[in-house]
Amino acid sequence: MSTLPFVDSATIEGELQRLWQETAETATGGQAVTRALTLNLIARATDPAMAERISAVVRDLVASHPNRTLLAICRPEDGPPRIDAWVQANCLLSAPGVPQVCGEQISIDAHGAVTAQIASLILALLAPDLPVVLWLPGPAPFDDPLLPRLLGVIDRLIIDSRDLSNPVRDLGRMAAFDRDPGTPSGAARRAALSDLGWAALTPWRELIAQFFDTRPLLPHLRRLDQVDIGYVPVDGRPDPLPGLLVAGWLAACLDWTPLEDAVSIEGAALRLHLRRPAVGVGPRAIRLVTIIITPVTPAADAAPGLATLRLRALDGVAADFQVQRADEQGHILTSAEVAGHPPVRRLTRCVAPSLADLLAAELRLLSRDAMFSAALQTAALFAAQIERLGEAIEP
Amino acid sequence: MNDGVATPLENPLRAGLRLWRTPEPCTVVIFGASGDLTSRKLVPALYNLARERRLPGGFSVVGFARRAWDDATFRQVLLEGVNANSRARPVEEALWASFAEGIFYHRASFDDPAGYARLAARLAAIDATRDTGGNRVFYLATPPEAYPEIIAQLGAHGLNRSPEGGWTRIIIEKPFGRDLESARDLNRQVLAVFDEGQVYRIDHYLGKETVQNLLVFRFANGIFEPIWNRRYVDHVQITVAESLGVEDRGGYYDRAGALRDMIQNHLTQLLTLTAMEPPVAYDADAVRDEKVKVLRAIQPIASEATVRGQYGPGSVSGRPVRGYRDERGVAPDSQTETYVALKLFVENWRWAGVPFYLRSGKALPRRVSEIAVQFRRVPTLLFASTPVNDIEPNVLAIRIQPDEGITLKFSSKVPGQAQIRPVTMDFRYGTSFGVASPEAYERLLLDCMLGDSTLFTRRDEVEASWALLTPILESWAAGPAQAFPNYEAGTWGPAAADAFIARDGRAWRRL
Numbered sequence: 001m002s003t004l005p006f007v008d009s010a011t012i013e014g015e016l017q018r019l020w021q022e023t024a025e026t027a028t029g030g031q032a033v034t035r036a037l038t039l040n041l042i043a044r045a046t047d048p049a050m051a052e053r054i055s056a057v058v059r060d061l062v063a064s065h066p067n068r069t070l071l072a073i074c075r076p077e078d079g080p081p082r083i084d085a086w087v088q089a090n091c092l093l094s095a096p097g098v099p100q101v102c103g104e105q106i107s108i109d110a111h112g113a114v115t116a117q118i119a120s121l122i123l124a125l126l127a128p129d130l131p132v133v134l135w136l137p138g139p140a141p142f143d144d145p146l147l148p149r150l151l152g153v154i155d156r157l158i159i160d161s162r163d164l165s166n167p168v169r170d171l172g173r174m175a176a177f178d179r180d181p182g183t184p185s186g187a188a189r190r191a192a193l194s195d196l197g198w199a200a201l202t203p204w205r206e207l208i209a210q211f212f213d214t215r216p217l218l219p220h221l222r223r224l225d226q227v228d229i230g231y232v233p234v235d236g237r238p239d240p241l242p243g244l245l246v247a248g249w250l251a252a253c254l255d256w257t258p259l260e261d262a263v264s265i266e267g268a269a270l271r272l273h274l275r276r277p278a279v280g281v282g283p284r285a286i287r288l289v290t291i292i293i294t295p296v297t298p299a300a301d302a303a304p305g306l307a308t309l310r311l312r313a314l315d316g317v318a319a320d321f322q323v324q325r326a327d328e329q330g331h332i333l334t335s336a337e338v339a340g341h342p343p344v345r346r347l348t349r350c351v352a353p354s355l356a357d358l359l360a361a362e363l364r365l366l367s368r369d370a371m372f373s374a375a376l377q378t379a380a381l382f383a384a385q386i387e388r389l390g391e392a393i394e395p
Numbered sequence: 396m397n398d399g400v401a402t403p404l405e406n407p408l409r410a411g412l413r414l415w416r417t418p419e420p421c422t423v424v425i426f427g428a429s430g431d432l433t434s435r436k437l438v439p440a441l442y443n444l445a446r447e448r449r450l451p452g453g454f455s456v457v458g459f460a461r462r463a464w465d466d467a468t469f470r471q472v473l474l475e476g477v478n479a480n481s482r483a484r485p486v487e488e489a490l491w492a493s494f495a496e497g498i499f500y501h502r503a504s505f506d507d508p509a510g511y512a513r514l515a516a517r518l519a520a521i522d523a524t525r526d527t528g529g530n531r532v533f534y535l536a537t538p539p540e541a542y543p544e545i546i547a548q549l550g551a552h553g554l555n556r557s558p559e560g561g562w563t564r565i566i567i568e569k570p571f572g573r574d575l576e577s578a579r580d581l582n583r584q585v586l587a588v589f590d591e592g593q594v595y596r597i598d599h600y601l602g603k604e605t606v607q608n609l610l611v612f613r614f615a616n617g618i619f620e621p622i623w624n625r626r627y628v629d630h631v632q633i634t635v636a637e638s639l640g641v642e643d644r645g646g647y648y649d650r651a652g653a654l655r656d657m658i659q660n661h662l663t664q665l666l667t668l669t670a671m672e673p674p675v676a677y678d679a680d681a682v683r684d685e686k687v688k689v690l691r692a693i694q695p696i697a698s699e700a701t702v703r704g705q706y707g708p709g710s711v712s713g714r715p716v717r718g719y720r721d722e723r724g725v726a727p728d729s730q731t732e733t734y735v736a737l738k739l740f741v742e743n744w745r746w747a748g749v750p751f752y753l754r755s756g757k758a759l760p761r762r763v764s765e766i767a768v769q770f771r772r773v774p775t776l777l778f779a780s781t782p783v784n785d786i787e788p789n790v791l792a793i794r795i796q797p798d799e800g801i802t803l804k805f806s807s808k809v810p811g812q813a814q815i816r817p818v819t820m821d822f823r824y825g826t827s828f829g830v831a832s833p834e835a836y837e838r839l840l841l842d843c844m845l846g847d848s849t850l851f852t853r854r855d856e857v858e859a860s861w862a863l864l865t866p867i868l869e870s871w872a873a874g875p876a877q878a879f880p881n882y883e884a885g886t887w888g889p890a891a892a893d894a895f896i897a898r899d900g901r902a903w904r905r906l
Contacts, residue, residue: 209408347493371411
């Protein structure tokens, strides 16, 4: 790692080249060092601590997505105008005899007014002909000045809805970005939106979907009446966002339509009201579905996020499908109890994915995640009504 | 439905990009459950699938064997097997406890009709308590001699058909026959009881990621297919080398030999995937149709186009190794080959005149499998006046194991000097994708439960490959005895194999 005296893109490129040459020369034990790049990842930090956290995640990412990381540390309020930059290789520890794979990282630390110039420096440093992804961790990604400047070149914007300062309000901004990112007209690509909070729900969605891969149980999916979603609040602060996304997902998959008054608030619980086609009654008959999102009282060491997810058909043949945390060591209990079938329970493993895992999962997608879009739009509709109700949800 | 073919399930929750289908709850019945394959490969694979949430609740395993075990003993044996062989070790206690609730032991001998009647009752009971819906996979992990008996008994007790609404499939391990005649017989016996759509002839090589990637590599890239033919390819070498000897399989191996044990299945699969035309669709029958066409286009292989070898004492990786004839279960004057090299031609428009060299052997220096496509040499006129008169041809090598990947060798100028040197471009699975490749058995078991037989061998495929190789076996048997052993353990096979390829002006790749 070396700090550069002058910061311009040619110097940085030169420094990178020197770094690779050095790495090749000092490679020990006759092991080749392989530089591999599959994408450009632009990550923005607002202080050195955040930059360190991002660097740690990026290092883990080399295994699955070796990349050129451009880490922009933007500190407009901090000190006289100055830009520092340094380069480093992010290498995987390798087994003997196996070549080492490395990605590369360019860190740019901008203070004061020159922070506004950082986008132009980033543009000059992108590795050509590779996808460009912008990762904006933190509470206010949509207000970040980098976003409009880079919108014309990025393929994907990655945020984390779990970090948002006001999740219910910001759900609307996510949905708006997803509908129209505001890409300049004539740009070659339209940025897709990824949410690490949504990615974290994948195992839960998977376990719910699994119940209905069994043919005899599939029909019950069309007769659900009630969904109960329990979540562990973040630092005691209620955050129904994962629940809203799951509700949006189920609604999108199962043709559930939110009623006009789709939301009611009862204490800490949110009730969502939807209608679905009634089964076997005639083409226009409908039935109501209720989704209840409730904070649960967690065990002392419980991580925030979903804790239980329960789908029930109450009318006629009773059917009850549950997925719930069994412990805080990453085990989940699933159970299906359907009249006329023996109850089936099983314990399975579902360790909470790390930030690097979530990021890797999003980077694997090459196109827009249409299911996420659909879930997001419906979830945003609920969120808008919650906002209108203007009531804070009591913890 | 009981023809074993899956109808697509329209589970609306599976819409989208990330959620993969899981099979329906089913019971896997393993015949030969006390054997090595069960605890070394099958159950670790099933445990890993369960651990990664790829199996549904209710999934069950029934072990069928003669040994006087009960459920508890069987579970304990399997737990030890998983602890020793799983890629996720050690086993998580809570997970195993939940998984093991669905593991049962059924004590019976393969030829006892009452055992099958009890099995039928037991499976019905599992359906009733674990909601497995009458879905069954029978896995024949027994010595091949037992296959006909088991298959006939399953048929006699109606176990070839599931109760209403379920499906029944059968997985048959290699070797599938020992020549054309016996393979046909076995097919007849199987198909008298099961429909072809229910039959999954397993070749674990097809479960390996690189083997599956071969089709993606060939047909999802624009730059390879145009040169993948006789105009540009000089020859193809397919190698499956094992560093181990026959270990404790001497009794079986001495009756089989390398041609039956490796060439007929694994190398033939690699050959057909390398040489086949693009299928019209990526589905089971379209892919296998093209593979069969390759086999049909291969000219009969004369025994002069083959080289046999058998290893004598030597050392592999610094450890002394006994000669083959000294192995347990092997005849002291055994004529069984532990090494085969052969040359064949695929006589179709794409490949006419391009030799394919196949070689496989035991007790070779390293365990390595690869397919190498060597392209034609360039005319060297341009560089004739420089000291580079031996420009090496381009080679595209697809490594199956140990570390899966693809390399391309091409020539490059040495900086500052008028010299040309071969360099390689290297793509490794382990480095471009951080995800560990699943074990071949995991993929194949899951495919079978999902009703996808693309990666299994079809009846005509297995017969076509035996039709090709049986004449070689016959001419070897009719010919004079060989002066075995003819290569030292830990070397790259008999000298005759080097001379054999050298006659064509070529050489084996150094691996």
